[in-house]
Amino acid sequence: xxxxxRETALAAQHLVLPLFVHEGDVATPIxxxxxxxxxxxxxxxxxxxEAFDLGVPAVALFPALPDARKTPRGEEAVNREGLLQRxxxxxxxxxxALVVITDVALDPYSSDGHDxxxxxxxxxxxxxxxxxxxxxxxQAEAGADVVAPSDMxxxxxxxxxxxxxxxGHTGVGICSYCVKYASAFYGPFRDALDSxxxxxxxxxxxxxxxxxxxxxREVALDAQEGADWLMVKPGLPYLDVIxxxxxxxxxxxxxxxxxxEYAMLKAAAANGWLDYDRCLLESLLALRRAxxxxxxxxxxxxxxxxxxxxx
Ligand code: PBG
Numbered sequence: 001x002x003x004x005x006r007e008t009a010l011a012a013q014h015l016v017l018p019l020f021v022h023e024g025d026v027a028t029p030i031x032x033x034x035x036x037x038x039x040x041x042x043x044x045x046x047x048x049x050e051a052f053d054l055g056v057p058a059v060a061l062f063p064a065l066p067d068a069r070k071t072p073r074g075e076e077a078v079n080r081e082g083l084l085q086r087x088x089x090x091x092x093x094x095x096x097a098l099v100v101i102t103d104v105a106l107d108p109y110s111s112d113g114h115d116x117x118x119x120x121x122x123x124x125x126x127x128x129x130x131x132x133x134x135x136x137x138x139q140a141e142a143g144a145d146v147v148a149p150s151d152m153x154x155x156x157x158x159x160x161x162x163x164x165x166x167x168g169h170t171g172v173g174i175c176s177y178c179v180k181y182a183s184a185f186y187g188p189f190r191d192a193l194d195s196x197x198x199x200x201x202x203x204x205x206x207x208x209x210x211x212x213x214x215x216x217r218e219v220a221l222d223a224q225e226g227a228d229w230l231m232v233k234p235g236l237p238y239l240d241v242i243x244x245x246x247x248x249x250x251x252x253x254x255x256x257x258x259x260x261e262y263a264m265l266k267a268a269a270a271n272g273w274l275d276y277d278r279c280l281l282e283s284l285l286a287l288r289r290a291x292x293x294x295x296x297x298x299x300x301x302x303x304x305x306x307x308x309x310x311x
Contacts, residue, residue, distance in 0.1 A: 010281065010303075011055070012308075014295055015056045015304065016297070017056050023197065027043050031191070032187065033188045033191075040085060044091065052095055052098050057098070058294075060103065062103055063190060065066070068108055072110065080141070086142075103148050114197050114202070121200075129142065129156055131153060132156050134161065136149070137167045152206050155222075168231045176227035177231070178222040181232050185260030185261060187258035228252070230250065232256070234257075234260070235255040235283075253292055257297040257298070
């Protein structure tokens with residue numbers, strides 16, 4: 001009877017698994033994200049297949065580069081033979097039906113650790129746009145299905161859409177990290193990529209956690225510029241924002257259950273203080289209830305397995 005009247009559904013089909021790829025040939029665990037590792041290319045394909053076989057339709061890729069490959073302008077981002085591009089090609093070759101989402105932002109490639117270009121100690125929004133557009137085209141050329149700008153520069157959705165169309169990639173979608181807060185919950189992710197800003201913080205481009213009306217302004221701008229999905233990030237601390245965004249747009253809404261949210265569950269479970277499995281499913285269900293169509297979560301494989309078992 002409870003199933004008949006249940007208002008919200010959570011299934012593997014709603015989940016996206018973020019993965020960290022590196023150049024090494026072994027997996028290196030990420031201390032602050034138990035259960036996650038930087039994987040070599042072959043390991044990414046195995047992990048993606050595991051997720052796909054459990055019904056998770058998509059992965060989101062992040063490259064962890066050695067410092068030697070990082071430069072102020074992040075040129076490695078457009079290298080056709082670069083790690084990310086090779087990984088995308090391998091995934092689309094092995095798993096053609098898997099949705100491959102790539103991240104568009106300078107930080108994994110930038111020696112400054114910022115998502116935008118640093119000029120005289122400041123982020124230069126407009127000078128960053130052509131770099132992001134070129135990065136998105138390089139990812140689309142490698143076979144990405146959806147590019148996901150996570151940089152929060154103003155005007156980048158239009159710049160990316162225009163560049164993709166001009167290069168013939170009219171079918172590649174844009175998942176805009178539209179409402180992304182300057183959050184302390186990204187700490188473990190920055191450990192994973194060694195991508196913390198070398199100076200300053202990200203407050204001049206990411207949003208103030210105090211604001212929700214501003215989120216609706218970001219939604220209107222990104223929708224007008226041609227975004228296909230809109231993301232709110234982090235997830236659980238921002239359920240009210242997800243709900244407001246859901247009400248404000250007909251576009252699909254994604255939520256990112258970020259590294260810090262995942263780390264909290266793992267740490268509490270390791271202490272015997274919380275039941276990881278139940279808290280993970282409850283967290284993801286809450287994100288769906290708030291209005292998220294799509295959820296990016298490091299727990300995608302765990303959740304998919306639990307949901308299969310429940311069925
Ligand atoms: C940066 C980016 C970040 C995340 C995704 N893309 C971190 C940041 O803005 O510093 C965070 C994801 C997570 O914490 O799980 N472009």
